[in-house]
Amino acid sequence: MNEKSIAVIIVAAGKGERANPDTTADPKQYRPIGGVPVLSRTIGAFLSHPQVTSVLTVIHADHAERFAALGLSDARLLPPVTGGSDRQASVLAGLQALAPQRPxxxxxxxxxxPFASPEVIDNVIAALEQHDGALPVAAVTDTIKRSLDGQRVATTEDRSQLFAAQTPQGFRFGQVFSAHMRASTIRRQFTDDAEIAEWAGLRVAMVGGHRDNIKITHPEDFARAERLLAGDVTMETRIGTGFDVHSFEPGDHVWLGGVRIPYKFKLNGHSDSDVALHALTDALYGAIGAGDIGVHFPPSDMQWKGAASPLFLKHAGDLVAQAGGRIVNLDVTIVCEGPKIAPHVPAMRGIIAQTLGIAPARIAVKATTSEKLGFTGREEGIVAMASASIEVPRVD
Incomplete structure (x- = not known):
């Protein structure tokens, strides 16, 4: 098979209107995913395959400048040709352009x-050793209903016999060219090239496709494509908890939730003793199994003497991001007889949100008293309890 010449036709002559509600936007094949235009990715998938000898792109008559702007350069990339009024006509235009070299x-x-993998391409090429045509398919997993009027179910199909067709679809050049020429003389629209080959009596094999070999058709498909490029890993939810307590000492203010609050005492501690941020920080560390504040910022290290606690919180948030995770929500409860917390809650949420780069709506700050019981009830100090919910890539 390595000695055979293999040409690829990339059908890019459509306007992609279903994927572009905004008619002023670029057609879908020229829109970027992961910073690279869809068409560039698709062409690149075949230019990187060692068995492909040439690639021909069929484009819309109005897209010559857009195609040139892709800046693609490869000896195997042929000049584009203009497509027809529909996909079938565009494929025929590509076949006619390839006819002189007759691959x-x-x-x-x-x-x-844009995600045709080397394995899928290999599968199609290999099947052409014994078959006239080949196409990658994916088994249908949904239950399929047939309806005669679009309102009532007529029957349920046997999904064990149903497969979703993908591309690339491969053929022996002379046979599929002849089939397309014949098909162009009748008044019938075929849904894909394999159907034309079937109609022409060619033997078409099914080979393994891939669930990630998606076709970008609707706006939401771009979001899925971005996820695929990012790895589309399965995420899992983790929960962490934090607890901190500091005693009072003579002073005129306390730091809580990153806010300086005037008060008759201050909190005793190595840093600014912000129990709310310390509890939140430990909750984030706990969610990723990264120890606690003392591990990362030991009180024996004098560089952290009097340090502002948002520094600790940001470090914990950065570790979550480095683990490929995101913060879902944070919840902190402050237990004290004073000072009054409620007037400062909006500012606390804002500081926490800014420190971690998340929306304030993902943060809850609450306060309660201990009904004059215990050391908080005797106004000897303040307690904070926190929980953090995050999503991170699943570890099996």
Whole structure:
């Protein structure tokens, strides 16, 4: 098979209107995913395959400048040709352009499928050793209902016999060219090239596709494509808790939730003794199994003497981000007889949100008393309890 010439036709002549509600936006094949245009990714998938000898792109008549702006350069990349009024006509235009070089095999690929893997391409090429055509498929997992009027169920299909077709679809060049020429003379629209081959009596094999070999059709497909590029890892939820307590000493203010609050005492401690932020910090450390504040900022180290506690909180948030995670929500409860906490809650939420780069709506700050009981009831100090919910990549 390595000695055979293999050409690829990338069908990119559509306007992608279903994926672009904004008619002034670029057609979907020229829009970026992960900072790279969809069409560039699709072409690149085939130029990087060692068995492909040439790639021809079929574009819309109005898209010549857009295609040139992609800046693609490769000896195997042929000048683009203009497509027809529909996909079937565009494929035929590509086949006609390839006819002078008459490759042994041709792979026909949708421009809006940028994730054709080397394995899927290999599967199609290998099947052409014994078959006239081949297409990658994915088994249908949903239950499929048939309806005659679109309102009532007529029957349930046997999904064990149903498969979703993908691209690239591969064929022996002369056979599929002849089939397309014949199909162009009749009044019938075929849904894909494999259907034309089937209609022409060619033997078409199904090979393994891949669930990530998606076609970008609707606006939400761009979000899915971005997730695929990011790894689309399965996330899991983690919960961490934190607890901190500091005693009072003579002073005129306390730091709570990053806010300086005038009061008749101050809190005793190595840093600014912000029990609320300390509890939140430990909750985040706990959620990723990263110890506590004392591990990262030991009180024996004098550089942290009097340090502002948002520094600690930011460090914990950075560790969550480095683990590929995100903060879902934070909840802290402050237990004290004084000072009054409620007037300062909005400012606390704002400081925590700014420190961690999350929305204030993900943060809850509450306060209560201990009904004059215990050391907090005797106004000897303040307690804070916190919980943190995060999402991180699942570890099996």
């Amino acid at each position: 042994d095999l041709v792979l026909i690929q949708d421009a809006a499928r």
